[in-house]
Amino acid sequence: MTNSQYTVADVMTTTVVTVTPDAGFKEIVAAMERWKVTAVPVIEGEGKVVGVISQADLLFKEEFHQHRTGMIEQMRRLSDTAKAGSTHARDLMTSPAVTIHADATLPQAARLMAERSVKRLPVVNDGGVLKGIVSRADLLKIFLRSDDDLASAIRREVVDRLFPVSRHGVRVDVESGVVTLSGAVRDAGLIPVAERLAHTVEGVVAVNCALTGP
Structure with missing residues (x-):
């Protein structure tokens, strides 16, 4: 995806x-x-x-x-x-x-x-x-991607695609390659999918998923 x-x-x-x-x-x-x-x-x-x-x-x-x-x-x-x-x-x-x-x-x-x-x-x-x-x-070398680059990639390729309606309520923070997803989304069933897809973005070291449902 x-x-x-x-x-x-x-x-x-x-x-x-x-x-x-x-x-x-x-x-x-x-x-x-x-x-x-x-x-x-x-x-x-x-x-x-x-x-x-x-x-x-x-x-x-x-x-x-x-x-x-x-x-x-x-x-x-x-x-x-x-x-x-x-x-x-x-x-x-x-x-x-x-x-x-x-x-x-x-x-x-x-x-x-x-x-x-x-x-x-x-x-x-x-x-x-x-x-x-x-x-x-x-x-x-892929782990040298900047935190800003990773955040942009995750927002574009994961958040915007999985949560087109509630994407503005999702926060993506990246520090030293560690991603934190937070905020509320409409479809709680997609939260595990978002965490899994964030892990697949090249350069991500780890993912902390704090997303919640409605």
């Missing part, structure tokens, strides 16, 4: 540090250090994402540098030990990459990150070509 569904396109970073499959280990580390990033997409051709390399992928080389693994551990951690002995992006990257489209909603992005245990997602088009990257920190 609300129009405040922000998408990945609204918060993603469009300038992305990338490497090719032929990039060497030191080249990758240098790129991460220079641009202060913790992961880089691996692209080929016209920008198609074929994998992602994170600091975790690179640290296996340090972990196994002086640690001689037994046969059982080697079998259990075949992927990790393989990365420890690799020198190029094609062998270090996690592939296929977990990606998302720019029109996905922020809850969808957050859910995918949680389900796949990743901290960022390359944003691609239908052809898998890189368009940006979105991180956990990017998803939190």
